[in-house]
Amino acid sequence: MNAEPQRLTVASDQDVVRVRQLVRTVAVAVKLSLVDQTKLVTAASELARNTLVYGGGGTVEVDRVDNGRRAGIRIAFVDSGPGIADVNLALTDGYTTGGGLGLGLSGARRLVDEFDIDTEPGRGTSITVTKWCR
């Protein structure tokens, strides 16, 4: 019953903008509240930029989900970059290797309901986030 997942390639700045726009469209379609839409799009923006900057580009897949009680959105960010050696450290506020504010990963985690990260040095990084309707 779910619509087909939509996939975007992230290879440039413009693609990050496209990810934001796609996530917003889907967030509106599943009727997330305005604040939740904003949180999700912001998280997607942070993570898509990570995919581009740290992962050397990759793909983003946006999917509508339903757990029987609530509808939601699941977004997967996949890259085949260098991976993250110490996930706990990377999830610490203020930790950065890219000269940013170090809030991308840890901040994005606070903006979504579910956050899964699968990474290994040399094997790339895959982050899946989910936001449910209230």
Place this chain on the structure above:
Amino acid sequence: MERVPVLKIGDMLLVSIQVDMEDQTALNLQEDLADKIVATGCRGVIIDISALDIVDSFVGRMLATIAGISKVLDAETVVVGMRPAVAITLVELGLSLPGIRTALNVELGMALLARARFEAEGGGDAGEDDETVAAAS
């Protein structure tokens, strides 16, 4: 590459961000503003973000950098029109934009700049001299 226009109004610069900016556009804006502050001698910068439906850490950093640059160039920056949902998200994200002055709308932002200038100049007459210099340059 899209550029965000920087308008001069009186002795202030007004930037109204109307598009979902690419990261490079944000960096360009940073440069354009620095150039414009020097070129015009303006002492106040208002950045209107009421059209932005998100502010992520990149744009947050851009705002902080602009505030820092203008400070060095002796100008005060005020960010105006942040939407409630954006503010709530920034708090959750952990971005508190320290060192950035904010106001609810352009009008209040202009009032804030005028007051800041008044205070910075000791609330006295010194301001007029400065303005004459700025206008002459």
Place this chain on the structure above:
Amino acid sequence: MALGTDEIGRFAGFLKEHEAALVESWSHRVADGLRGRLSQTELNRQIEELFRALSEALDGGAGTVEDPNAAELRAVLSELSRSRARQGFTSTETAVSVFALKDALLAAMDARQADAGTLRDFIAFSALIDELGLFTFASYAAAREELIADQAEELLELATPVVKLWEGVVAVPLVGTLDSARAQVVMERLLDALVTTGSPYAIIDITGVPAVDTQVAQHLLKTVVAARLMGADCIISGIRPQIAQTIVALGIEFGDIATKASLADALRHVLRLSGVDTRRNGRKDG
């Protein structure tokens, strides 16, 4: 347990044959259970509608309540449960409206001097009626839950007014326990009000909040920080002595956020900040 095709046919036939008597005795029994809280006309209409829907479902070959041909029947049952739930009937009273059909059937069969076959049919029919009853029960519960959710939402709306106190000053008087969902609504309302009224000052009055724990304090702090990001100042007022003690005991840091004992103090503070003369004998001439 689904009814066989033969049983469905016999059930449908039986209903047709005894329609008038069954409807009458069914309505009668339901009316007894509801003790006059529903008008007889209304009740008759419901029972007739239900009877017709059941007959049609059986004619369509539906042996269970889940059968696609029983869609209309399910709709009628849901509607019945929903209206009963909204009118304040209990779940038992609602389900009995369906189960009463069994008694009516039994009475109609007794009159014909039941043999073993008829009794077997009765048991089979009963099984279907039980299913209908359970379905009613489920719909009733769902309807009640919807009702509760609606009311909770209305309560949220009711309980958080944002009032304009002065030019450029809005206030939210918080009353009652502040849970996460409510805190979120309050936060959004207040911030929206700041934008729409262009007010650079907001006062959150917590006189009516019975207790402040770390979570509530956290929400208040987030609201204040968000308001600041937008360019508005937030003051928290109405901090009762016990609450002040809890705040200190829990080690909650309000940092540089202005807190005042009463709403009046907070308003005076704000007016002073915005340059309004608040002395009692403030000279306005000159």
